[in-house]
Amino acid sequence: MVPLSYYLVLSGFLFACGVTGFLIKRNILTIFMSIELMLNGVNLSFVAFAAHWHALAGQIFVFFVMVVAAAEAAVGLAIIIAVYRTRETLNVDQVNLLKL
């Protein structure tokens, strides 16, 4: 059986990839994908723990996360389309009007 730590390291790696992508990428779509990556990293740790402790709650939680992620993806993509229509760019550094 694969030890729990393997899963967790992979999960952490995935999450770190997501964070790094979020921070360094300028394209909103890439950032969006980085968010999905982070969510999946977390999902992996959920299921890993669920398998390890034989507790179903972790697996149920993953379903919820997936549902929310799907909804979020729908809303997020809609926003991205709206932003592109008004600003004609997907570069986040140029979408910075909301400041003091």
Added chain:
Amino acid sequence: MTSSLNLWLIPILPLAGAAINGFLGKKSSRTAVSVIGLFFSGAAFAWALSVVLRVSLSDLPYREYVAHWIRYGAIGAPGSFSADFALYLDQLSLIMLLVVTGVGFLIHIYSVGYMWDDPSYYRFFAYLNLFMFFMLTLVLANNYLLMFIGWEGVGLASYLLIGFWFTKDSAASAGKKAFIVNRIGDFGFLIALFLIIQNYHSLNFTQVFAQVQTVPSETASAGLLTAIGILLMVGACGKSAQIPLYVLLPDAMEGPTPVSALIHAATMVTAGVYMVSRSHMIFERAPQALMVVAVIGTLTALFAATIGIAQTDIKKVLAYSTVSQLGYMFMACGVGAFSAGIFHLMTHAFFKGLLFLGAGSVIHAVGGEQDMRKMGGLKSYIPWTFGTMFIATLAIAGIPPFAGFWSKDEILWKAFSSPHGSWVFWLIGVITAFITSFYMFRLLFMTFWGDYHGIQVDDHGRAHLAHGDDAHGHGEPHESPMVMLVPLMILALLSVFGGLVAIGNHFEHFLEPVFGTGFTEGAGEAASSAKEYTLMGISVLVAFAGAFLAWFLYVSRPYLPQKIADGLNGFYTAVLNKYYVDELYAKLFVKPLIDGSTSVLWQGVDRKVIDDTVNDTADGARVISDNVRHMQSGNLRSYAGWIAAGSAVVIAYMIWMGVR
């Protein structure tokens, strides 16, 4: 006890008048305002007279409970305190009552004529009635606290009336001066009241004096009663313009002349004398406090009289004369002759009220001019005013048989013969009497004899406007209307005959139930009566001498005064400038206070501490926000970076804590 006298009506009636005129007077006609003002002050006088008729002397002192006020603890229990709205009528307050309502009513009548053309006619009568209310409260109160209400109230009315023409800067500041100087005196009065409460658990006259009576006289060493007495005297100094607080009274002449007559001559300024006499039980047991009263009174009498010599403003002369006469009253109280003090208070109310009203009539006649050097020869223009003022001058100078002679002589005799008296008081009193006679006749001669030095037609109208009086220009000095002359005549009658009540010591015997036979009647009356007549002769002689000197200098040899003044260069200037007392006070008290307030309170506390605290708080918030706002760049990735960094910190902390 007879059926209720309804004393409470006496103060309440003028209050009603003040309220009606104050709230509705602006839209009413002058006639309506006059009717209201006169009706309510006249009604108070009528009611006071009816009280005199209904009350029999055996019923005095009469007490009347009006309303519940302050109650603390069970009555009579230790540590309890109570003060009610309750009135007290004895021989002393009866006299004060008649003087205040009677003279007050006459001055109300006079004011109808004097103030007729003033745009704020209604306001004047509202204030005047308000003053009557407070003065009557003061006089009728049965405890010190209610008396203090009246005491403060007359101060307020005085402030309002001195500053009646408040658009004139000098009037506004004179009002403030009077009020502030009164505060100093009130401070002493209040502390005296606190001492009384602390030690006697009451402010009720009857209760306090009953306890004081059991205390032995503080002859050997000064104690509580001496302290109370001196503090009460401080209060009296403020109200009655005695050294060192007399400075308020001359400036108070900025008010309309009827106000000077009513408040600053006849009634309010005598409140101090009344209060000291009311507290005679305390003073009699504190000989040193009594001595303080006598010394202050005597010094004030002389000091103010000398200033009066050189004044050229007709009202200022009368103001200093008032201060001086009040000094006489305190001298009388100070030697234990309270009834003589009250007697002089009464006659003084008559003749000084008359003098002020006469001066008002003169000022009215010459179109607002107050400088006596610009008058002269008015005798033939305004014969009635001249006649009445002449009587008043004879009265104040102490020429028999006019009122002032009787009262002043009584005081001088008591100052000499009383066990508390001394020939020093008598001598200074006689010198003052001489000076009084001199400056009063000087006033009379400068105003009514010689040639008229006034300015004609055009300048008159201007002078009038400046004075705030009626604006009609007029050429020759003219006699005042009847409504002003009648009060003059009545007061003149009182000034002639008012002193006769003293014959056979009637006045003194009348007040005996209040002051007791006391020590004013020395033993061996018959033996001393020869001495009394000698002293009386001297004071009459001195009065005539003063009058003669004034005649010599101002009628016979009118060029002499200037020469003498030049000869006495420095001294004359000092007298003319009132011994620079105002300047001295300005240097000693006013300027340090203003400087202290400016540098410490304003620049120091207010600007440096309060303002800077507020401003620095705001500045600090702005500086911090200025720095912090750069975090909100609008850049999505920087926000993400902050979140990531923050989570990293939290996680690091949790791991570190978890490891431990």
